Amino acid sequence: KQEVTQIPAALSVPEGENLVLNCSFTDSAIYNLQWFRQDPGKGLTSLLLIQSSQREQTSGRLNASLDKSSGRSTLYIAASQPGDSATYLCAVPTGANNLFFGTGTRLTVIP
Amino acid sequence: DVKVTQSSRYLVKRTGEKVFLECVQDMDHENMFWYRQDPGLGLRLIYFSYDVKMKEKGDIPEGYSVSREKKERFSLILESASTNQTSMYLCASTVEGIYTEAFFGQGTRLTVV
Numbered sequence: 334k335q336e337v338t339q340i341p342a343a344l345s346v347p348e349g350e351n352l353v354l355n356c357s358f359t360d361s362a363i364y365n366l367q368w369f370r371q372d373p374g375k376g377l378t379s380l381l382l383i384q385s386s387q388r389e390q391t392s393g394r395l396n397a398s399l400d401k402s403s404g405r406s407t408l409y410i411a412a413s414q415p416g417d418s419a420t421y422l423c424a425v426p427t428g429a430n431n432l433f434f435g436t437g438t439r440l441t442v443i444p
Numbered sequence: 445d446v447k448v449t450q451s452s453r454y455l456v457k458r459t460g461e462k463v464f465l466e467c468v469q470d471m472d473h474e475n476m477f478w479y480r481q482d483p484g485l486g487l488r489l490i491y492f493s494y495d496v497k498m499k500e501k502g503d504i505p506e507g508y509s510v511s512r513e514k515k516e517r518f519s520l521i522l523e524s525a526s527t528n529q530t531s532m533y534l535c536a537s538t539v540e541g542i543y544t545e546a547f548f549g550q551g552t553r554l555t556v557v
Contacts, residue, residue: 367546376450376534377548422487424546431502432477432536432546434487 335360335427339435346413347443354408354438356423361401368397368408369422371437377422381408413442447471450535450549457556463522465552467535473547474540476518478502478510481532481551493518494540525556 336359346352356366365384369377381397383390383406390397396409406423420439424432451466469476478490479502489502491510499510507529511519518537522529535549 376551382545436486
């Protein structure tokens with residue numbers, strides 16, 4: 334069974350810092366990997382989707398990488414802002430009818 | 445802009461009530477999902493639907509049922525609400541095929557008292 338781990342569970346950084354969030358998965362036979370953001374008490378917002386054939390995907394200040402062979406993905410956030418404070422989740426699909434989620438990294442950006 | 449809309453942000457229901465959570469998507473997606481999210485347990489799949497009137501059980505279907513009479517609408521039903529069903533409920537949708545990008549609604553925080 335696929336297991337998805339996100340370390341650290343929580344992270345605090347001063348505004349302006351660049352940071353990296355980590356996601357590890359045990360079964361490398363994945364179709365894609367998706368990163369989400371979740372604000373307290375709200376739903377999930379899709380940030381980036383990386384297909385298994387890709388190594389990187391970028392959107393604005395966000396860059397996600399995928400290394401299937403090592404079972405890892407990273408989300409790089411450049412020049413962090415207080416508005417980036419949220420929980421970040423990664424998820425990988427299993428078959429066509431489920432997503433395995435990590436437990437998330439709670440990010441706090443201190444002004 | 446893609447949109448998944450859940451009918452309520454917050455609900456408070458009494459034990460034993462029948463509860464309906466509604467989800468509507470405007471992207472003509474084939475697949476729709478209901479998850480619940482609990483601290484320390486993450487997101488867990490309750491039910492999945494890949495077409496109108498079609499459904500599959502997820503990891504934790506006990507105490508729940510679903511209905512999909514129209515492609516855009518997927519309902520989660522708590523037949524007799526219990527306090528252990530107090531949770532955040534999240535609806536999602538995707539297009540058909542190898543799992544593509546998932547879009548989520550804003551969530552419904554259900555409290556059963």
